[in-house]
Amino acid sequence: MAKQTLHWTDQYVEDLIGNLLRVGVTVAAGVVLFGGSIYLVRHGLAAPHYRVFVGEPADLRSVSGIVRDALALRGRSLIQLGLLLLIATPVARVAFSVAAFAMQRDRLYVVVALIVLAVLMYSLTGGRA
Amino acid sequence: MNIIEFTLLVWVSSLLAGFVGSLTGLGGGIIITPLLTLALGVDIRYAIGATLVSVIATSSGAAAAYVREGFSNIRIGMFLEIATTLGAVTGALFATKISTGTISMIFGLVLLYSAYASSRPRHERVGDCQPDPLASRLKMNGSYPTPDGPKAYCAKAVPSGFSLMFGAGILSGLLGIGSGAVKVIAMDQAMGIPFKVSTTTSNFMIGVTAAASAGVYLGRGYIDPGLAMPVMLGVVVGSLVGARVLTRAKTRWLRLLFGLAIGIMAIEMIYHGLTGRL
Numbered sequence: 001m002a003k004q005t006l007h008w009t010d011q012y013v014e015d016l017i018g019n020l021l022r023v024g025v026t027v028a029a030g031v032v033l034f035g036g037s038i039y040l041v042r043h044g045l046a047a048p049h050y051r052v053f054v055g056e057p058a059d060l061r062s063v064s065g066i067v068r069d070a071l072a073l074r075g076r077s078l079i080q081l082g083l084l085l086l087i088a089t090p091v092a093r094v095a096f097s098v099a100a101f102a103m104q105r106d107r108l109y110v111v112v113a114l115i116v117l118a119v120l121m122y123s124l125t126g127g128r129a
Numbered sequence: 130m131n132i133i134e135f136t137l138l139v140w141v142s143s144l145l146a147g148f149v150g151s152l153t154g155l156g157g158g159i160i161i162t163p164l165l166t167l168a169l170g171v172d173i174r175y176a177i178g179a180t181l182v183s184v185i186a187t188s189s190g191a192a193a194a195y196v197r198e199g200f201s202n203i204r205i206g207m208f209l210e211i212a213t214t215l216g217a218v219t220g221a222l223f224a225t226k227i228s229t230g231t232i233s234m235i236f237g238l239v240l241l242y243s244a245y246a247s248s249r250p251r252h253e254r255v256g257d258c259q260p261d262p263l264a265s266r267l268k269m270n271g272s273y274p275t276p277d278g279p280k281a282y283c284a285k286a287v288p289s290g291f292s293l294m295f296g297a298g299i300l301s302g303l304l305g306i307g308s309g310a311v312k313v314i315a316m317d318q319a320m321g322i323p324f325k326v327s328t329t330t331s332n333f334m335i336g337v338t339a340a341a342s343a344g345v346y347l348g349r350g351y352i353d354p355g356l357a358m359p360v361m362l363g364v365v366v367g368s369l370v371g372a373r374v375l376t377r378a379k380t381r382w383l384r385l386l387f388g389l390a391i392g393i394m395a396i397e398m399i400y401h402g403l404t405g406r407l
Contacts, residue, residue: 014203021189021336029186029365036136036358044133048355053172055350062348079354083182083361087343089189090336097207108267112207116337119214123221123344 008103016100017093024089028082035070035078042075063124091120132355139169140359147187147367149387152374156335157364158184158306159243162236163394167401171356173229173236177305178351181343183364184307188336190365191372200329205269205284205322209294210334213312214341216298221342224303225349233402236304240395243310244388261285264320273326282323290320302342307335 059065060080069077094117101109130138142164143157150157158180165176224232260283264270269284284290293315301308309331316327346352 010203014201017203025186025190025365029362032358032361035354036362039355039358040133040136043355044136045131048130048132048135050169050171050175050353050356053174056353057350060352060354061350076354079358080352083352083354083357084347086182086185086189086361087340087347090185090340093189094207094210094337097203106268109204109207112211116207116210116214119211119218120337120341120344123214123218123341125344 008100013097013100013104017096020096021089021093024092025086028086028089031082031085032079033082035075035080035082037075038073039075039079087124091117091124094120135169136355136359139165139356140363142168143183143360143363144367147183147364147369148371148374149367150364151187151191151368151371152387156184156307156309157187157368159240160391160394161360161364162305163240163398165356165360166233167394167397173233174224174351175353175356177224177232178346178353179357179360181305181339181346182352182357183361184301184305184339185336185343186361186365187368188307188332188334188339190369191332200273200325201333202269202271202322202326202330203333204267205271205316205320205326206330206333208267208269209291209312209315210337212291212294213298213301213334213338216295216300217302217338217341218298218345220299220302220304221345222302223299225345225351230402230405232303233398235402237395237398237400237402239300239304239306239308240391240398244391244395246310246314259283259285261287263287271326273323280323282321282326284320284322286319286321290315293319298338298341301335301338302345305339305342305346307339309335 059069060076063084066077066080066084070081094113098110098113098117101113143161146161146164147157150160161183162173162176162180165171165179166173260270264284264287267287269287270282272279272281293311297308297311297315300306300311312331312334313324313327316322316330317324322330343352
C-alpha cells in the first residue's frame with residue numbers, strides 16, 4: 001500500500017491530468033466540428049440572427065435536452081453536446097484531483113477539491129439562486 | 130450575408146484573436162468579444178457566451194504543455210479555485226441581471242487595464258523565503274526548475290490572494306473572459322509566488338473558473354451553438370499556432386502595438402456602453 005502512495009507523485013498526477021484535458025478538448029472539438037458540418041449543410045444559406053438577443057430554446061439549455069436532440073443527429077444540438085463535453089473537461093479534472101489527493105492521503109486537499117467540485121456541480125445543474 | 134459566410138468570418142476573426150491573444154499573453158477571450166460586438170454587430174450576451182467556451186478550450190489545451198514544464202502548483206491552484214469558482218457563479222448571476230450597456234462599460238475598463246498591464250515589461254522577482262504559517266499549513270510552498278537547478282519559493286498573504294481571486298472570478302463570470310491578468314497579480318504581486326509559477330498556475334485555473342460560469346450561461350440560454358462553434362474552433366487553432374510562434378518571436382514591440390489596438394477597442398466599448406448603441 002505504501003508503494004502505491006509513493007507512485008502518485010505530484011508530477012505523475014499532473015501528467016495524467018494534462019493528458020486528460022488534451023483528450024477532452026480534442027474529443028469536444030471533434031463533436032463540435034461534426035455537428036457544425038451538419039448545421040452548415042442544412043441551414044448554411046439562411047440569414048444569421050445575432051444582432052437581437054432572444055436566448056436559446058429550452059432544448060439547448062439543459063443537459064438532458066441537448067443529449068436527447070444530439071442523438072437525433074440535429075446539428076445545433078450536436079455542437080451544444082461538444083460544448084458540454086468541453087465544459088466537462090475541467091470538471092473531470094477537479095473530480096480526478098479528488099481521487100489523486102485521496103491516493104496521496106492528503107485529507108485537507110480532498111476537502112478543498114470537493115468544495116470546488118460542489119460549486120461546479122451547482123452551476124451545471126442550473127445555478128438557481 | 131448568409132450563415133456560411135458569417136461562420137467563416139467569425140472563424141477567421143477568432144483565429145486571429147486566438148493567435149494574437151496567445152502571442153501577447155492577453156488570452157483570446159478579451160479580444161474576441163469586442164471584435165464580435167463592435168465589428169460584426171453581435172449582441173454582447175451571445176458574444177460573451179461564445180467566448181466563455183473558447184476560454185475553457187484554450188486553458189485545457191495549453192495545460193498539457195505547461196504541466197510538462199513543471200511550473201504549476203496544483204495545491205495553490207486548487208485552493209484558490211474555491212475563490213474563483215464562487216466568484217464566477219456570482220458574476221454570471223449578476224450578468225443576467227444588469228444591462229448590456231453596463232457590461233460593455235465594465236468590459237472596456239477591464240480591457241483598458243489589461244492593455245496597460247500587458248505592455249509593461251515582465252520581471253522575475255527574487256523573493257526571500259520566509260515561511261508563512263497559513264501558507265505552510267495549506268502546503269503552498271514548493272520549488273520550480275531554473276537553469277541553476279530547482280529553486281524553492283514560499284507563498285504568503287493567503288487571505289488577500291484569496292480575495293483578489295474572488296474578484297478575478299466575478300470578472301470572469303461577468304465578462305466571459307479568463308481574467309488571467311488579475312489571477313497573476315493575485316499570485317505574483319500579493320502572494321509572492323514566482324512569476325512563471327503564477328502564470329502557469331493561472332492558466333490551469335482559467336478553465337475551471339470559466340466552467341463554473343459556463344453552466345449558468347448555458348442554463349440561461351446565452352450560449353448559441355451556431356456562434357460558439359466557429360469561435361471555439363478558431364480560437365483553439367489560433368492559440369496553438371500562437372504558442373508555437375511565441376518561443377521564437379520577439380514579443381516586446383508586438384505587445385506594445387497590440388496594447389494600443391486594444392486600448393482603442395476599450396474606448397469604443399465604453400463609448401458604446403455609455404450611448405447604449407450596442
